[in-house]
Amino acid sequence: MHYDIKNTLVRCTKDASIYRISGSDVALFIKSPFSLYCKNFVDHSEMDPYDYSQDLFTRHGHDYEDRLLNKKYPDVPHKKHIRKKQTYHTQRNPDKTRARNLQKALRRMYDGVESLLEPQLCFLPWGMHGSPDILERRVGESDFGEYHYIIKEIKSSRKIKRGHIMQAAFYNMMLGEIQGHIPDIFHLLNGAGDDMEYSYELYREDLADILTKIIKIKEGFMPPALYGRGIFPWSNYCDKTAMHNDDLSLISRMEDSTRRTLEQNGINTITKLLNYNAEGLIKLKIKPEIAYYCITKATALKTGDVVGFRDAAPISSTANAIFLRLDEGLNGEPYMLGMLIRNKESEEYLPFVVEGPGQHHKLLSKFLLRLKDISDFEIYYWGSDGETPITKLAQKQDDTDIQVPMINLQSLANGTVAFPTYRDRLKLVSEWVGFKWSDADAEWGKGVLMYTRYIQDVTRRACLDYIVTYNRDSCLAMAAILDWLIKHGYLRRA
Numbered sequence: 001m002h003y004d005i006k007n008t009l010v011r012c013t014k015d016a017s018i019y020r021i022s023g024s025d026v027a028l029f030i031k032s033p034f035s036l037y038c039k040n041f042v043d044h045s046e047m048d049p050y051d052y053s054q055d056l057f058t059r060h061g062h063d064y065e066d067r068l069l070n071k072k073y074p075d076v077p078h079k080k081h082i083r084k085k086q087t088y089h090t091q092r093n094p095d096k097t098r099a100r101n102l103q104k105a106l107r108r109m110y111d112g113v114e115s116l117l118e119p120q121l122c123f124l125p126w127g128m129h130g131s132p133d134i135l136e137r138r139v140g141e142s143d144f145g146e147y148h149y150i151i152k153e154i155k156s157s158r159k160i161k162r163g164h165i166m167q168a169a170f171y172n173m174m175l176g177e178i179q180g181h182i183p184d185i186f187h188l189l190n191g192a193g194d195d196m197e198y199s200y201e202l203y204r205e206d207l208a209d210i211l212t213k214i215i216k217i218k219e220g221f222m223p224p225a226l227y228g229r230g231i232f233p234w235s236n237y238c239d240k241t242a243m244h245n246d247d248l249s250l251i252s253r254m255e256d257s258t259r260r261t262l263e264q265n266g267i268n269t270i271t272k273l274l275n276y277n278a279e280g281l282i283k284l285k286i287k288p289e290i291a292y293y294c295i296t297k298a299t300a301l302k303t304g305d306v307v308g309f310r311d312a313a314p315i316s317s318t319a320n321a322i323f324l325r326l327d328e329g330l331n332g333e334p335y336m337l338g339m340l341i342r343n344k345e346s347e348e349y350l351p352f353v354v355e356g357p358g359q360h361h362k363l364l365s366k367f368l369l370r371l372k373d374i375s376d377f378e379i380y381y382w383g384s385d386g387e388t389p390i391t392k393l394a395q396k397q398d399d400t401d402i403q404v405p406m407i408n409l410q411s412l413a414n415g416t417v418a419f420p421t422y423r424d425r426l427k428l429v430s431e432w433v434g435f436k437w438s439d440a441d442a443e444w445g446k447g448v449l450m451y452t453r454y455i456q457d458v459t460r461r462a463c464l465d466y467i468v469t470y471n472r473d474s475c476l477a478m479a480a481i482l483d484w485l486i487k488h489g490y491l492r493r494a
Contacts, residue, residue, distance in 0.1 A: 005106045008143060012178055013099045016124035019218045020094075021211065023130030026170045029214050030163035031231050033223035034241070038234040040218060047233040053445025054232040060330045064156040064191065065133065069117055073134075076115050098122040098129050102178075109144055109179070112137065116149070123177040132171040143180035151175055151186040158191040166210060169203040191331075224249075227422055239422075246270050251297045252423045253414075258290055270298045293418075300418040307418045308490055315412075317493040319343055320377035321482070323475040324406070326363075326389035327447055327467065334393060335451050336467055337363040340475035341374065349475065351468045356455070364393040364402070371404070380409040382426045382478055409478050416490045430477035433484040437477070438469050446470075 028036045038046070048054075069076075101120030108116055114137050122129035134152035142148035153168040168186045176182025185197050217223065226249040230238025242249055246269040248259050265284050267273050273294065281291035292309075300307040323340040334354065341348045352366045367390070371377075381389055385408050394402040414424055421428040427437065439446075447470045454463035485491040 004143070005103065005110055008106055008178070009099065009103050011125075012102060012122060013095070013124045016095060017127035019127045019215055020129060021127050021170075021214055021218075023132070023167045023170050025214060026207075026210060027163040027167040028231060029210060029217070030161075030166055032226075032229050032234075032238065033213070033217060034225045034229070034238050035231040035234040036214065037217050037222050038230075038237055041220070041222075042234070042237060046237040048236050051232055051445065052443060052449050056330060056445050056448055061156045065154045068154055068189065068193070069133075073115055073117055076117050095122075095124060098124070106178075109135075109149060112144065112147060121171075121174055121178060123174050126174075126177065128170070128174040128177070130171060130174065132168075132175070135175070138183070141181065148179055148181045148183065149175060150183045152189060152195075153187070154189045156191045160188050160190050160196065164188055165198060165203060166207060168198065169200060169207045170211075172200050173204075173207060228252075243422075248273065250301060250422050251294055252421075254294060255290075258286060258294070261286060270301060273298050274302060297418040300420040301422070304420050306420065306488070306490075309416060309418065312489050312492040313412070313416050314494040315407075315486075315491050316378050318376050318378045320374055321479070322374070322377050322379040323478040324367075324379055324381045324389050325471050325474040325478075326381075326392060327444075327451075327471055328392075329448050329451070332392075334360045334363055334396065335448075335455075336471055337367055337389065337393070338468070338471035338475055339367065339370070340472070340479060341377075342479060349472050351471060353464070353467070354455075355458070360393070361397050364390070364397065367393075368402075368404075379404065379406045380478055380482065381406055382410045382474075383408065385411055409482060412491075413481060413485060416485065426474060426477055426481075430480055433481055435477050435480040437473050439466075439473075442470050442473065 025036060025039075028039065098120065099122070102122050105116060105119035105121060108119075116135040118131050118133060119135060120129075120131050132151050133154045135149040136152060137147050138150050139146065140148050151168055151171045153164065153171065155164050157164070165188065168188055172183055172186040182200065184200055186200060188196050188198065190196065225238045225241035225245060225247065227239050227242035227247060228249065230236070248254060248262060248268060248270065250270060261284060262268070262273065262281075267276070276295070278288070278291040278295050281294065282288055286294070296307050296309060320341055320343045323342070325338045326334055327336040327338075328334050336354065337352045339350050339352075341350070350370060352363045354360050354363065383389075388404070388406045388408075390402065390404045390406065410424060410426070413419070413429065419429050419432055421432055427442065431437070447467050450463040450466040450470075454460050454467070458464075482491070486493070
């Protein structure tokens with residue numbers, strides 16, 4: 001072995017820390033500290049079952065990374081992401097494997113290659129290990145000579161998040177210790193292919209703080225389990241723990257700042273919260289509307305029944321009620337629009353499906369054509385205020401002139417009553433009011449998977465039937481919620 005390689009290898013692997021921290025640990029900590037705790041201490045029998053959505057995201061990320069690496073570095077070898085069932089086992093001596101992989105990377109780095117793709121690196125005196133996507137050579141001294149390497153990380157998301165940045169900063173720090181020179185800049189390539197520079201100095205202190213907190217978790221500290229914040233494969237266990245702890249995060253739409261204020265005043269469970277009324281929370285500097293909402297929602301969760309916020313809200317007495325559902329894929333590309341048209345005499349459901357690439361504009365034209373034949377109507381959807389299914393489709397066509405008034409049923413319901421559900425998702429609320437879905441396990445990811453299979457082979461009618469049924473059920477679920485609110489006097493027709 002080359003003397004310099006041997007020296008560097010020994011320096012990077014001797015006097016190893018008792019803890020191991022990977023780049024993925026940093027990213028996981030940013031998203032969910034409790035999930036990082038689970039990864040280290042909770043039995044694998046508590047892990048989530050197979051998840052269609054997670055599988056789609058994983059494959060999408062790997063496929064994007066492979067395409068980008070093949071495009072930008074066609075002559076540089078890199079490992080292929082092969083889809084396989086994940087297994088969980090303990091290596092007898094993982095540090096030996098890490099040392100062997102580092103040795104391979106060091107040989108190429110001392111050779112001065114222009115780029116390394118997905119090298120396995122480690123700096124065990126600090127317990128650091130991981131595989132950055134790209135190392136690129138730059139002019140400037142390091143232990144390798146008159147050059148050094150910098151980090152480039154690939155993310156399939158168009159929007160770069162804090163977890164992405166801190167993971168890349170972690171790799172930058174580790175690389176710096178290995179080569180004897182910490183680069184001033186690291187790079188992130190997003191889902192649009194943009195290459196963005198980040199100053200390591202701006203994130204150095206934040207990274208140090210994160211690593212300190214990660215070590216605390218590795219030592220056995222259990223962070224709070226927040227409902228809905230767990231990361232696969234620990235999301236179900238996180239939710240179960242939050243429910244067992246009666247945690248404040250069970251209250252949907254409670255902001256972190258509100259939760260922290262309550263906890264600072266000794267209120268860390270829903271039971272303790274209900275020892276106060278809204279006026280009591282206002283004295284703790286909680287905004288009045290938030291205080292009233294928290295008490296009302298907590299009461300609904302504890303009693304298992306709906307609690308109204310106000311007197312019955314008026315809605316229009318139109319001849320036709322239309323319920324609209326837009327289904328989108330991984331990149332926000334719409335693939336199906338369904339509309340349920342109801343009046344006193346009849347009920348009609350119309351599905352519009354994208355049959356190939358670049359055909360999503362037909363969804364809007366087919367909808368508008370059908371809408372011309374309907375008079376005196378209200379259109380309902382379930383989702384975000386200001387971003388209706390129609391505005392999404394119009395933006396895809398760069399046509400902001402299309403205006404179709406719509407009512408956000410989710411906002412209407414949330415402003416009228418507090419349902420005894422931990423979240424305000426359509427499936428949860430509709431099931432509570434008694435609606436039965438054709439597929440009890442229906443979820444977004446499964447729908448996207450079925451559409452992908454259908455578009456690959458349009459003879460797969462069962463796949464088409466599934467996405468149509470899922471979309472139709474979504475429309476019917478909205479109708480069931482509206483009917484329930486009217487029947488029980490929470491909404492009234494003007």
